[in-house]
Amino acid sequence: MHPDKVDRQRLKKLTDLPNIGKAGADDLKILGIDTPDQLVGRCPYELYESLCRLTGKQHDPCVIDVFISVTRFMNGEPALVWWAYTEERKLTLANG
Secondary structure, eight states, X not given: OOGGGOOGGGOOSGGGSTTOOHHHHHHHHHTTXXXXXXXXXXXXXXXXXXXXXXXXSOOXXXXXXXXXXXXXXXXXXXXXXXXXXXXXXXXHHHHO
């Protein structure tokens, strides 16, 4: 299957997502996200802020990049490596 034609409905585990391993899956579970489809329509910046608030610590900003990658992927965009979003995140936060 062509990578851009992934059947996202078949993704059942968080670790089925690109850029998500055990630690990333654990972060998402803290946010109450247990399945990939729960990421559809979510804001990666809000997810990050919630994660920091719920854990009581400031997480590395690259977590935002990972959240951007998985929310965009679940909203139909091609799978990209998380660092493809680093510059976008830096610009967004600088202009925010």
